[in-house]
Amino acid sequence: MKLRRTKHDGWYEIQSQCPICGHKGWCRINREQTIVHCMRVPSDDHFDSVIGRQFRHYLDPNAVPKTKVEIEVNKVVDKKPDYHLNRVYRALLKELPLSPMHYSHLLNDRLMEENVVQIREYRTMPVQERYKVAKSVISRLSDSSDLLGVPGFFCQEGKYGAYWTMAGGTGLMIPFRTISNEITGWQIRVDNPPLELDMKGAIKGEILEELPRDESGKRRAKCSLKVQDKTLIVELTEKDKKVCMSSASGQFVFSVELKQGQRYWWWSSGSKDNGASIGGPLPVHLALPSPCLKYWTVGDTADAIFDCSEVWVTEGPLKADKAADGLLKPVFGIPGAGAFSLLLEPLKALGCKHIIFAYDADVVNTPEVEMALGQCVEFFARETDMKLSLAMWDISLGKGIDDLLDNGYLPQVSTLLE
Ligand SMILES: [Zn+2]
Structure with a gap:
């Protein structure tokens, strides 16, 4: 099990598969490996935290084969105040470009619109010479x-000693603003999301290397797949799903598909020397209609200039x-549907x-x-x-509220709680 320290002493984030839900990331386990706080599989015993609801599950200390734990110890510095x-x-805004x-x-x-892009201060994380x-x-x-304690920056050892540079994938940088117009974090919409294998049924596999794109621009990769006891080396193309059915029974055996992974990433440097993690608590972004931005002084809460x-x-x-801009209303962008408790104090x-709440039409259900x-x-x-x-x-x-508004429609609003 691969674990990573959290701010709570004795508790670790499970970076490999969670023993309760089988997913990677977010779920927590104690040092003794007897209790899991799973983020996905409900239990009656739960509590709400800034990362969402955590469900307590007790592991049978005898039944679980104890896997050797690799605890990632990193020299993380606490995140600085807003x-x-x-x-x-x-200061970074003044130094980063926005690529064509x-x-x-x-x-x-x-x-x-051009002036909107300008006033919202999007930037580009460059490929080279970040130092x-x-x-x-x-x-x-x-x-x-x-730069100590500022997520995204970290120190690298060089020939002439340590120097400061910046972490993260290359891509579009989107600033997060607090309710007082302080920029306290960024997400990067990476240009090349990492490729992943989506596998179901009796198959295991991994990506060996990315290959040049095909004629239609789709991404390709050389992969090693293990089916029954045979290992195959194959070249897979993005969005080309391979499904294998049993010729005898006609039943599903396995499927495999090469997919683009996560597109949006926090700009964070928690795993690096002198770096800082973006979490504890994660930022939420308050967007005001763009014409308001130039009247929004840093330090003034948004309700001083706009009806909230x-x-x-x-x-x-x-x-x-x-x-x-489409609704002419204040809109919070939260990092995930489960992260609503981050909104309490700002609201x-x-x-x-x-x-x-306006979540994507394909996820509401x-x-x-x-x-x-x-x-x-x-x-x-x-x-x-x-x-x-x-x-x-x-x-x-x-699909999203942004697409809906772009297409000239407004959503239907129904009450959840009076
Ligand atoms: Zn879990």
């Missing part, structure tokens, strides 16, 4: 220790930016009376989101007297 992160990230490719993505694929950017950022601050009695919530920062501080919504209603009913609603629409009108 005002400090804002100071460093605003990302600019054109925002204009043509995201249908944003030069870090150096220029330092020259705008008091000294190089200002009704606030919308969606998943992801870019979607929130688009929705704020109270804004004096919000009515929250409207998934068990995970249904569960998260149930928990969410329970949570806000207990903690506040805010009204709660859910925005819904037919998926044929658009």
Whole structure:
């Protein structure tokens, strides 16, 4: 089992498969390996935390074969307070470019106007010479220790000693703003998401190396697949799913598909020397309609310049930016449907009376989101007297709230909690 330290002493994040839900990441286990706080499989014994609801499961200490634990010890520095992160990230804004490719993505694929792209301050994480950017950022601050505890920056050992540089994949950088317009984090929409194998049934396998794209631009990879006792080396193409049925019985044996993995990543450096993790707590992004941004002084809460009695919530920062301009409402972008408890304090501080959740049309009916919504209603009913609603629409009108608005429609809003 691969574990990683958390802020809570004696508790680790399970980075390999969770013994309860079988997924990687998020779930926690204690040092003795007797209790799992699973994020996905419900139990009656649970509590709410900033990363979502955690369900307690007890492992039978005799039944579980104890796997050797690799505990990743990293020299992580605690994340600095918001005002400090804002100071460093605003210096970074001045040093990072927005590449022509990302600019054109925002204009043509995201249908944003030029002035909107500018005022929302999107940037590009460069491929090379990141240490030069870090150096220029330092020259705008008091000294190089200002980068300590700022997620994304870390130290690398070089020929002439350690120097500061920046972590993360190459891609479009999207800033996260607090309710006081402080920039306290970034997500990167990576240009090349890592490839993954999606396997079902009696098959195991791994990606050996990525190959040049095919004529139609699809990504390809050389993979090693293990079926029964045979190992095959094959070349797979993205979105070309291979399904194997038994010729005798006609029953499903296995399927395998090469897929692009996660597109959005936190800009974080928690696993590196002098790096810091973005979590504890994760940022949430408040998007105001873009014309307001130039009147929004850092330090002023958004309700000082815009009506925040009704606030919308969606998943992801870019979607929130688009929705704020389409709806002319304040919109929070949260890192996942289960992360609603992160909103409690910011919503109270804004004096919000009515929250409207607008998740993608294809996920609203998934068990995970249904569960998260149930928990969410329970949570806000207990903690506040805010009204709660859910925005819904037919998926044929658009997948996300941003697509729906781009297509000229508004969602139907129905009350979850009066
Ligand atoms: Zn789990």
